[in-house]
Amino acid sequence: MSENPTGNPTGNTTGNTSDITVVHVMRHGEVANPEGVLYGRLPGYHLSELGRRMADRVAEHLSARDVTHVVASPLERAQETATPIAKAHGLDLATDGRLIEADNVFQGKTFGVGDGALKKPGNWKYLVNPFKPSWGEPYVDQVVRMTAALDAAKDAARGHEAVLVSHQLPIWIVRSYVERRRLWHDPRKRQCTLASLTSFTYRGDKIVSVGYTEPARDLVPAHLLAGAKPVKGKDKAFGA
Numbered sequence: 277m278s279e280n281p282t283g284n285p286t287g288n289t290t291g292n293t294s295d296i297t298v299v300h301v302m303r304h305g306e307v308a309n310p311e312g313v314l315y316g317r318l319p320g321y322h323l324s325e326l327g328r329r330m331a332d333r334v335a336e337h338l339s340a341r342d343v344t345h346v347v348a349s350p351l352e353r354a355q356e357t358a359t360p361i362a363k364a365h366g367l368d369l370a371t372d373g374r375l376i377e378a379d380n381v382f383q384g385k386t387f388g389v390g391d392g393a394l395k396k397p398g399n400w401k402y403l404v405n406p407f408k409p410s411w412g413e414p415y416v417d418q419v420v421r422m423t424a425a426l427d428a429a430k431d432a433a434r435g436h437e438a439v440l441v442s443h444q445l446p447i448w449i450v451r452s453y454v455e456r457r458r459l460w461h462d463p464r465k466r467q468c469t470l471a472s473l474t475s476f477t478y479r480g481d482k483i484v485s486v487g488y489t490e491p492a493r494d495l496v497p498a499h500l501l502a503g504a505k506p507v508k509g510k511d512k513a514f515g516a
Contacts, residue, residue, distance in 0.1 A: 354442060355371070447474055
């Protein structure tokens with residue numbers, strides 16, 4: 277499956293355009309997290325000022341698109357990211373619990389390079405199976421709920437475009453599944469930076485292409501970009 281940053285299907289584009297639906301899945305903007313914890317599904321974590329700028333940037337980027345449906349994870353950071361997008365299109369913001377962050381036993385703890393939860397032997401039991409993974413929600417379960425959320429959005433916006441705001445790991449896992457890659461991976465190499473758009477183009481009910489864009493890339497701190505080298509004390513919540 278080819279990658280197309282425009283989110284449009286590749287190959288022959290002739291035919292009935294009403295059969296084409298694009299579902300953009302956006303990662304939320306930067307979160308205010310002074311303690312540097314892995315916040316996971318914990319309530320009370322909101323966008324930082326920079327995160328709000330990221331959300332506004334993506335809303336502007338999508339303002340000319342044919343967006344008819346906007347949905348967000350129930351967590352505050354996703355709701356706040358989606359709000360300006362829905363407002364720009366005069367839409368009500370819907371909530372879908374299937375877009376929520378992956379469950380993780382380390383939530384509420386620091387989880388960085390050379391410090392945090394991994395230094396405690398009592399936590400090592402959670403690391404025995406990286407393929408499932410043993411420390412949180414199974415990858416297969418994330419695929420099931422995320423594909424269901426995508427299909428629901430596709431049906432709601434059929435012939436138009438939808439925006440779903442979710443979280444890095446579930447987005448990367450569903451993209452990996454669609455592109456037929458293995459689900460276990462190095463978290464530092466996920467191509468799903470803050471406020472990015474992973475766009476699934478459907479022809480009818482079938483996904484025919486996947487695109488990826490970073491409308492707010494210039495606002496993202498360098499150490500949080502995909503492939504960046506870990507920096508002690510700065511990347512503790514990279515999976516959020």
